[in-house]
Amino acid sequence: MGKLFGTSGVRGVVGEQVTPELAIDLGLALATHLGNSGSVVLGKDPRTSSDMLESCLISGLLSGGCDVKRLGIVPTPVVSFAVRHLGAEAGVMITASHNPPEYNGIKFWDSSGMAYTSEQEEEIEAIYFGKKLSPVAWDKIGEAESVDVIQAYMEKITGAVSLSKSYKVVVDCGNGAGALVTPYLLRKLGCKVVTLNSHLDGFFPGRGLEPSPENLGELCEVVKSVGADLGIAHDGDADRAAAVDEMGRVAQPDKLLGLISAHQLRRKGEVVVTTVDASSVVDNCVAERGGKVVRTRVGDVSVAAEIKKHRAVFGGEPSSAWIFPGVHLAPDGPLAAVKILEMLDSTGKKLSELLDALPEYPTVRQKVPCPNERKAGVMKKLVPMLKKEFPGVAEVLTIDGIRLGLKDGWVLVRPSGTEPYIRVTAEGKAPARAREMAGKAVKVLKAVVGTSS
């Protein structure tokens, strides 16, 4: 059977992988999956192709007998919120997240506000590829209406938070959907807000959409020059938030993950979920508060599923996707901004002080070319060989690649989901140790790639 969905919904270049025809059929496939009834909320980011895909999805959904609640341009987490708020059967978000402007994508949400798992996506694929699309008769066609849920979403968040003083925050929306929420949300909480790239523009002229250090130079400068307490940057659909401290430095995501994890823990034994590639700094922060870390596969859907399973208090990954299950099971950039401020408020500390109090764990990343079709075979052979190469392994995780936990660090060997590489990541207490671990793993990996066929 063919494959439509990647790690975060359907994603690709518009006119190539993502076409109007596909959007119509996916709308109809979802309606078929839902039993040709019920309502679906539909949101989009500001990409040039989003209106086009929205029209097509509406056609597909209506032709399959579902009603459509059109949210217009909203951050992805607002779709997750709206599914539950409006009592809908499912949600659809049109976005390619942090990908360049020529991309777009389609992501599905279930009635609990959680992104479709790969099993649910396979059910949609079975309908699509099996040509089991089921349109309804003329008198059963659905109805579409526009609904504004942004105010309700902001009230939900502000209702649960209060800050003891006014903070100055610079928000870099990257011309994405976050511009419609985060600046207003923070002002509602009494913050003074300075915005950058806060007009919606499907060409994203302001900066690269990934909220990573190379794209955040301007934000760092402005945070310093206006004397802000915090800088926040979103990707195109604002399901992610990166932070800049008051000194104008981009916060290392793993450290921020550790800090927020610790801040969310209220009682001993509570669980935080993170991915196999997150730093040990998360374990340190969580252990200090008597909590427990559960690791899962890379990707926000896996994190959400594990949060649900373990009733965790928080989950996040180093890609700056943070999930606060007290509100919902979707990564939420505006909510993350609020939670960071809440942490500054309750600790009374500056973000730089909190970050600098954490240990620095050097990380080494390398990659070895490997054709996609050989990855599975190589990984299978690798497990016993790596175990032999690293005696005294404390923990072996094979949920996503192979992660060997050692006394003084860890090494992760994991095939890239999108490119013909197998990646090696090693983290040690000292740079030399990280390099040594990465070197050993790369040597074994190259030997296996070289010999197996």
Ligand code: MG
């Ligand atoms: Mg995103």
